[in-house]
Amino acid sequence: MTHATKAAASETSRRVWHVEVTGTVQGVGFRPFVHRLATGLGLDGWVRNVDGHVMVAAAGSPAALEAFVAGVRRDAPPLAVVRTVRVGETAGEAPPPGTGFTVLGSAAPSHPGAVREIPPDAATCAACLQELFDPRERRYRYPFINCTDCGPRATVITDLPYDRERTTMRAFPLCPQCADEYRDPGDRRFHAEPLACPACGPRLSWQDSPTCGADCLGEQALRQAVAAIGMGRIVAVKGLGGYQLICDATNAAAVGELRRRKSRPAKPFAVMVRGLAAAECLARISRTERAALTSSARPVVLLVARPPASEPGPAAEVRPGDHPAQVAHAVDRVAPSVHPGTDRIGLFLPTTGLHHLLLRDLDRPLVVTSGNLAEEPLAIGDAEALDQLAGIADGFLAHDRVIHARHDDSVVHIADHQMLTIRRARGYAPAPLSLPRHTPVPLVASGAQLKHTFTLAAADRAVVAPHGGDLEDARTLDAFEASYTDLVRLTGIDPHTVVHDLHPGYLSTQWAAAHWPAHRRIAVQHHHAHVAACAAEHGVRGPFTGVAYDGLGLGDDGTLWGGEILVADLTGYRRVGRFATAALPGGSAAVRHPSRMALGYLHGGEVLGSPAPAPELTEPFTARLEQREAAAVRAMIARGVNCPRASSAGRLFDAVASLLGLGDEVSYEGQAAIALEAAAGDLKAKALTWRLVRRGGLWVYDPLPTLTALLEELAAKTAVPRLAAAFHTTLADVTAALVERAVAAGAPRTVCLSGGCLQNRRLLTGIGQALRAQGLRVLVGSAIPVNDGGISYGQAAVAAARLGKE
Known part of the structure; x- marks a missing residue:
């Protein structure tokens, strides 16, 4: 065969495939991944963000194209969730052979009304952490270090498609070196939208008093904060999704003063420690708990605390990122007032470069708690923090990157051999969940009163907003409404119908009544929503038995319920037992x-x-x-x-x-x-x-x-x-x-367990064992909290099933 004949045959076998990928595929390094995969297979074409999806045009041999699609499905980046990969041949103009593969700018929506997925924030990855403490790197000790595998996402995204100009990072033009990294397909910061360095990115600032301006910037600001915490002072630190109040967890006086100022006399505080070795000195940690602690979500994990005089177990060896001195003294020095009245301690590992720096420099466990007064929303704005936290914090470690969305720390624990979410926020929200039955119209479920969340739903997707606290006054209602407006814009879900609790006194119920006419409102009983949330998470479409144990919820008979046995499906229920x-x-x-x-x-x-x-x-x-x-x-x-x-x-x-x-x-x-x-x-x-x-x-x-x-x-x-x-x-x-x-x-014989009482590990384990001994299938919510934080998801699942049935 001549060279010309071979070329003609090659051109004849060449195909152009159009590939559309849906899921959490923006803000997670998906376009760089596609670029590397396609280039490695010798494909020509392009990849771009379109609305909330990723679109690809790839040209090459059928074998290479098949390998490409298989790689997209199988080898996506760690933060990505690939839901669908649609493939079709295109009759459009084919990329000329040998032109290579490129990343194009974002395009207009291809499917108006489709659910757009917002990636959660992710903790600092190992590669960035190594750079953070390497004096040879230009991001040495830079608090805002990140790459395509880590860093802020949901808290900085202002709109989709996900590009730098639609994040709060648009205020920071890239320096030449960062711009080169951003454009280099071989660099792990290729199209990392929060990309920054000391020359062009956000800077820390330190303020001793709310009434005066910044006293110092950058590294000096960090040193001031470290010195203040080391002297037993309380510092307000601007984190990923809001301000946090930080003090020395080993200083009983500092912890006591934080309790007094924050009006939090007894509720346990979370403690941030530098690494697993330090955590294992403070608590007994199972393999499942270890996996939760080290996940990219970095939740607070509730663990069984070690007695102060105990020695660390054999698993507490020093690991990279741990400091031997901290490991040696962590056990005896955490103040008992950190978690009074319980043998559980909430521990979590650093989530950002700033947290890593604070822990490295202070060399001790730190109390890290929400930057708010009791029952008020988390402060996210600088002026808001200075105003609200003036009576609590002795100093403010802030920065000039805007926090777009309020995200508190997530909280999980392990019970009955599985991870259960207590508070779904940073690291998990607002990643969507599935609905067993599609909703024929977009809807919003307004949730309950305590541990408030709301849920937006369209088709088979439910987007549960991050934990918003207790919905009990005008400030928390304002925060809810702002979060709702923002999430509607980002997800593209414009609700036609609202779902709410039966209780007329809930602000969430009153909000629904104030904004929707009666024919577009659906009321769902509180405990039906509880057990429906569990059933929906596990994909249960048919009847089930529900056990709902909680504090209080309004029953359909006008009385208060809270110890209920129900026979239910997603459309309705009947009460068969009670306390x-x-x-x-x-x-x-x-x-x-x-x-x-x-x-x-x-x-x-x-x-x-x-x-x-x-x-x-x-x-x-x-x-x-x-x-x-x-x-x-x-x-x-x-x-x-x-x-x-x-x-x-x-x-x-x-x-x-x-x-x-x-x-x-x-x-x-x-x-x-x-x-x-x-x-x-x-x-x-x-x-x-x-x-x-x-x-x-x-x-x-x-x-x-x-x-x-x-x-x-x-x-x-x-x-x-x-x-x-x-x-x-x-x-x-x-x-x-x-x-x-x-x-x-x-x-x-399928039993769904839910309600705030099922946060009790001993009770949940005992009930689970007793029911399984009867040969029953026992389910409990994992990604969705069993407490009232899961009510909105359950409401959405019930409304979707009812509307679908109608």
Whole structure:
């Protein structure tokens, strides 16, 4: 065959393929990856961002094109999520042979209305970390170091397609060296949109007082912050998704002062440590927990704390990035006031170059907590932080890169052999989740009141907004509305319908009513949303049995629920079991005062045929209460004045904690239950007495025999930890019995567990084991919180199924 004949044959076999890739494929180094893959296979063509997708035109032999598509599906960058790869031959003009492969500028949307995926922020990668501490590198000790595999994403993106001019980095023109890296296909910073260096990027600034300007910049600013924290001061640090308050975790006085100023008397603080070795000195860490700690999301992981006098285990060897001095003294020096009342400590590893520098220079664990006053939104603007945190921080370590979106730290823990999300925010949100049933119209689910999130949904995708705190006042409502407006623009989801809770007092419900007409509003019962969130995450499309244990949620009968067994699917439910009701003396005041809940059960428990505990059993408890208040509470219960009733598992936990002397008043939600779980520890204990009765067509758990048995054991001097353990065993057995009776009557054998009480590891594990022993399939939410942070996703799943059915 002549050379001309070979060339003609080659040209005849040459194909041009049009490839469209959807998923999280912008802001994750996908175009550079495609460029390297195509170039390595000798393909000609181009790649570009189009709206929220990536489009490719590739020309070459069929074998090379097939290898290219296989590589796109199989070898995507670590932060990418490839959902679909659509391939078609194009009849358009083919790239001439030998012209190579290029990265083109972004184009206009190809599919108006399609869901656009925003990548979450990612922690500093190993390559950038090595550069950060290498004096030979030009980004040595540069706090804003990043590349295509790490750095800010969701907190800097202002619009899509994802290019530098549509991020907050547009304020920082690239210097010649950075521009060369940005344009070089062989560089790992090729098209890294947050790219920066000391010559052209953001700079740190230090301010001693909110009333004066920046005292110094750059490295000197960092030194001032390090010195302040080292002297026991509290510093407000501008992080990825908002300001953080940082102090020395080993300095009890500093931790105590932070608690006083932040009005946070008891809720545990998260602690940032330099590396795994330091973390393993402070806590016992399983393989699954280690994987969560070191993931690119860098969540706070709740771990079993080591006793102060214990020695690090054999797994606590020094690793790269750890400092031997810190490893040596970390165990004994973390102040007990960091996590009072619980044996769990929340640890996380550095998320940014700035955090790495602070930990390297300070050489000790640091308390890192949200930069806000109690119950207020996280501060993200510089002026906002100076105003809100003036009474807390002794100094401000800021920088001149704008934070576009508010993202708090995510929180996870390992329970029943799986990772469960407690707070979904930085590192996870707003990555989309699937819906089992497509929604025929775009919608927004407005969520609950506490641990608020909202969800935007279109087709089979649900975008859950990052944790927004408790939605209880005008400031948190303003933050919600700003986040909603921003996420609508970024995702391209323009809701036609709103989904909301039944409770008319929730600000999220009021927001829905204020912005949508009645025919475009869908109400979803609180506990149905809880169990639907679990079912939807696991792709359950048919009927299931739901167990929903939480504090309070409005039932469809107008009463307060919280200990519920449901038979459900995504469109509806029926109640088949519940906990007995009890009075909540003073309504919300009973939530803040577990001693009131104890009185509510002892004197206002639902009458189901069991006698209340004898006075001689309750006398030690009532004797320690303030007598005038206790008498007033009893009178309220007797007269039924301001005493709503609730069938709440969470409130029963409160009552038991108070009866055992573990807390009569709380300063944060769940504090009494956490104390009860901590008291139980790893003790094994048999169940206390319990009883189920049939009422109104439902199986009802009567807790009065349990409380009587508890007080009898207490009078017999049984240790409080053993009684706390026995109570957990009791609820696991009760739940198994309620579900067993439901299944015997025809309920599905797939059981979905949800509700804030299921954050309790001991309870969740006990219930899971008891149900699996019956041969049941047991599911619990993992990516979606079991607490009220998952309500909006459950609402969206229910609304999608109902609308689809209609």
